[in-house]
Amino acid sequence: MSGNQRQKARGFVTATYLCKGFFLILAFSLLLLAGCQKDDDSELEKDGDAAPENSVESKKELVPIEVNDGQFSGISGWLSNEKVVYTVSKGNTADIYEYNLYSGEKSLLYTSELPIVDVLISPDEKNLFIHTSVSTYEGLLTVIDLQGKVLNSQSLTAAELTYTWNPYDSNLILISAFSEDWTFTPYLMNIEEESLSELTLNEPFVHWLNSEEVVYLDWSSENPALFAPLVKHSIFIDQNETILDHIFQVKGFDQGVMTISAENGKMDEAVYTFMTEQFEVLSSFSVPQLTNYSDWLIPYSDFIGNESFLSFQPLHSSEADLYQDGFQLINTKLSSGEKEILLENAENEPLSCSPDGKACLYGYYFEKLIHLESGEIISLMKEEIL
Incomplete structure (x- = not known):
């Protein structure tokens, strides 16, 4: 009821029923007040119903990948928090x-x-490195941007190839080409210069x-051991x-x-140590x-920037082929070592976490x-929640 309507009603009642006395006026006033109060309550009720709806953030739901033509080969990683x-x-x-x-x-x-043998996403999420097989002993290495433009393409003779993209300079990719006898030749791909130059390195995995x-472990070929020195190597001045x-x-x-x-000498425990670049x-x-x-056997793991380390951890020491007690997925803060258990009784499978650290691709095909907040595991291939 508006203010004008309320005022006219009161005037009409006073003029017509004044002779009926004070009590009738009081009764009418109480009824009028109750009616207005009801209207106010209704408005508050409506507002109350709307507030939670507006304040609750809508939960995003995954849309599983559907492959109608061909065979799904796997997910390579994240382009963003959603892609x-x-x-x-x-x-x-x-x-x-x-x-x-x-x-x-x-x-x-x-x-x-x-x-296609493998696809890598650049650390800046702007390019793709594609390893394709020309023949049994020849690989083609191609770098494209996200519009499909070829930025660099190089052919290498090798039985196997390994590669690691420089996260500090996305223009550089270090490649190790293995022969059948497992001797190797290291190369540096420069994307902008469209070049592939041979390097001097003692180890292929850097x-x-x-x-x-780069850093690597300097394994001895003459005296095989479980441990090796950690070596820092400058690739430009050898x-x-x-x-x-x-x-x-x-x-x-x-x-x-x-x-x-x-x-x-505690061989039943592994010590993980996190250090700065220095x-x-x-x-x-x-x-x-x-x-x-x-x-x-080192369980799978991944980093979320320089803040957290996610890793699968067994509940106790054992021989790997006899262990059947599942793994915990642990989130460790790098700065403090503080731990949080994210999953219990999980399978030890590869991980790749989104840039914002809210979700991780999981499985041998990242399928x-x-x-991470709820611990829910969802198939990305039109299957039910696992």
Whole structure:
């Protein structure tokens, strides 16, 4: 009821029923007040109903990938927090797609007339590195942008190839080409210069420390061992420096390095240590270790920038082929070593986490997705929740 309407009603009642006395006026006033109060309550009720609806953020739902023509070969990784790259094989040819997991929109990025061996996404998420097979001992290495334009293409004779993209300079890719006898030749691909130059390196498996240096484990071919020295190598001036000793594995992350070693001869525990680019220790922790004959089985893991380390961890030490108790997915803060359990009784399978750290691709083909906040695991291939 408006103010004018309310005022006219009161005037009419006063003029007509004044003789009926004070009590009738009071009763009418109470009824009028109750009516207005009811209207006010109705308005508040409507507002109350609308407020939660507006304040609750709508939850995004995944749209699974559907392949109607060809065979799904796997997801390569993230282009953004919502987009991934996946490959579909069609006999000897293959298509590479960009796909939005939440809208279902896809776009064809590249068609290869050769079988695709591998696809890497550049650290700046602007280019793709595509390894295709020309023949048993020849590989074609092609770099394209997201419009499908070829930026560099090089052919290498090799039985196997490994490669690592420089996260500090996306123009550089380090490649190791193996012969049948497992001797290797290292190369540096420069995308802008469209060049492929041979390098001098003692080991084929390296990790970028910065735009000009790598680290690797200097294994001895004459005296095989479980541990090796950690060496820093400058790729442009061919200079080495031994940094640490007795390291089992090394892995680079944004502006830092992680090593895996043993402490005081405890072979049933692995020590993970996180260091800055200058090898200053940030934090470390120990986990039960699974043995694989004379080797260690290191569970899968991934980094979220330079803040967190996600890794699968066994509940106790054991021989790897006898262990059946599942794995915990643990989130470790690099700066403090603080841990949070994200999943219990999980399978040890490869991980690739989104840039914002809210979800991870999961599985040997990255065919699943883990929502890290809820722990929900969803198939990306039109299957029910796992």
